[in-house]
Amino acid sequence: MAVTSGVKNRTRQAIIDAAIDLLAGNPACSLGDIAAAAQVGRTTLHRYFAERADLLAAVSAEGGERLVRAATLADLERGTGAEALLRLCREYFDLGSLLSLMFAGQGGECWESQDEGGLLRVIERGRADGSIDPALPPDWVLALLWSQLYAAWEYRAQRQDASRHHVLDLLTRTLSNALRPPSS
Amino acid sequence: MAVTSGVKNRTRQAIIDAAIDLLAGNPACSLGDIAAAAQVGRTTLHRYFAERADLLAAVSAEGGERLVRAATLADLERGTGAEALLRLCREYFDLGSLLSLMFAGQGGECWESQDEGGLLRVIERGRADGSIDPALPPDWVLALLWSQLYAAWEYRAQRQDASRHHVLDLLTRTLSNALRPPSS
DNA sequence: CCGTCATGGAACACGTATGTTCCACTACGA
DNA sequence: TCGTAGTGGAACATACGTGTTCCATGACGG
Incomplete structure (x- = not known):
């Protein structure tokens, strides 16, 4: 070709x-x-x-590629489940407006289905190695990840004075706290 | 009249x-x-x-009233800041599809401006009484509240097997953990 | 210099949402 | 029984997004 x-x-x-x-x-x-x-x-x-649908399909494909690329950069196999999830979070954060787009897509249509399985495996690993509270269902952890990611992106969009690093720091802190098991 | x-x-x-x-x-x-x-x-x-705009304005007004009503039911003056925030969360959760509507409104237009001040005061109280991590800016706490609330609502919509109580329990657990100060 | 390649503008037909007007129907009280 | 309030349907004009066709322009390589 x-x-x-x-x-x-x-x-x-x-x-x-x-x-x-x-x-x-x-x-x-x-x-x-x-x-x-x-x-x-x-x-x-x-x-x-x-047609409009053709453009939407192309956008969808592009989004899927970017997600996969981000997941690759995050090197999900390394460290504890929670650590891998937080690394992925940082990579996803740089996807920018793509985050809003996927959130508008109401939680998951085509792209997520691709690597959602991979993410769930990482979450399961975290539950097994004690870095993620086993009381939290994996798909709730996933929902938490996306919602906080979106919140961080919107927060950054509204307050231009907040640096990328600062927002990323807040996101990391609250997300890791939310996932931490009670005993730790 | x-x-x-x-x-x-x-x-x-x-x-x-x-x-x-x-x-x-x-x-x-x-x-x-x-x-x-x-x-x-x-x-x-x-x-x-x-006109369509008139209907949207009425919807906006109705949403604002429901928010105020929920805040009143939550009795925000009682207990620590974090406790009050979690009570408010439970009341907001019952607002149902109104949550999606306000989230679609991109974080805040008219309704929030009404009681946003009240919420920020509650958050400040929590930072002062040690129930909320002072390292988290109040508006980030607010963003966190809304995003997890929305995530919980969507989670419940997708998994009908999850009872209201169960979802509310997950939401309470992760949100209170996210806000908890490190020393505690 | 000429041909093609990629592009942009103008115009058109079509479908859908919107806002309006007019008329008919039903319920209810005087 | 009559008049009114509340409603619903049909029809119309309008605006906007969409998808298409046709034609003109600028760039680039032969």
Whole structure:
């Protein structure tokens, strides 16, 4: 498969990036808005993605790739379950507006199904090695992870004075506390 | 000001209730859908709320009232700051789909501004009495409260087997752990 | 210099949500 | 029995998003 002319790839990527940013803020935003944000004509957008559903599918695929990439960077096999989860949290935090987009997708549709199994395994490991409270069901831990991640992202968006490092520190502290077993 | 005939009040309330339920699931849902859910004609809906914005304003007002009512029931002046916050959490949890609606409203627009001050005072009290980690900024505590509340609501919606009591127990446990100061 | 490639704009048809008007039906009290 | 309040349905005009077609422009390599 030939690499369809570097120009087309860049245009396509610009559209997808713009779509992620705008859809995160308003899942019902118009294609015209997305095209404008990507600095291309609406005609061009339709040339790459015939229907809205096609664009959404491409955004979904891009999101899935970024999630997998983040999970790889987090090196989930290393350390205790809780440590791995917190590392993953830091990687996910850098996904930016993609977080809002997935949260708007109501908890899980396509992307999560990919590595959700992997995450649940990490959580189980944490419950076994004593770094995560076994009284917490794995999917509740997952819900907790996503909700605090989203809260941290929104917190950072509202208070520009808060540095990335500071917010990440708050997130790490509260999440690890929430998951810690009572005996520890 | 006369009480405009009990019938009109009941119709109006039915429309607002239906609007809260549907808008929580889809903020862009049509007025026709809301009218159908309220079991009234679209004409009637327009008779009570001339424009969509009018209905949204009424929903906003209703949400604000319910929040205030919940805060009153929580008796925020009693006990430590953390205890009061957890009581409030339980009251808020029963607001149901209103939680999703306010979360869709992106963290805070009108309703929160009402009692946000009161909540921040409770959080400050908790920081002072040692029941809340003083290292956590009050508005981060607030963000944490809302995000875990939303997570709990979604968790309950997805897993019908989880009883209200069980979910509320998980929420209380993780939230109080997240807020607990390290020394304790 | 010419051809193609990628693009952007204009215009159109179509569907849907919205807001309005008009008329008919039902319940209820005087 | 009559008049009124509350309602619902049908129809209409309007606005907006969508998907398509057609044509013009600028860039780039032969």
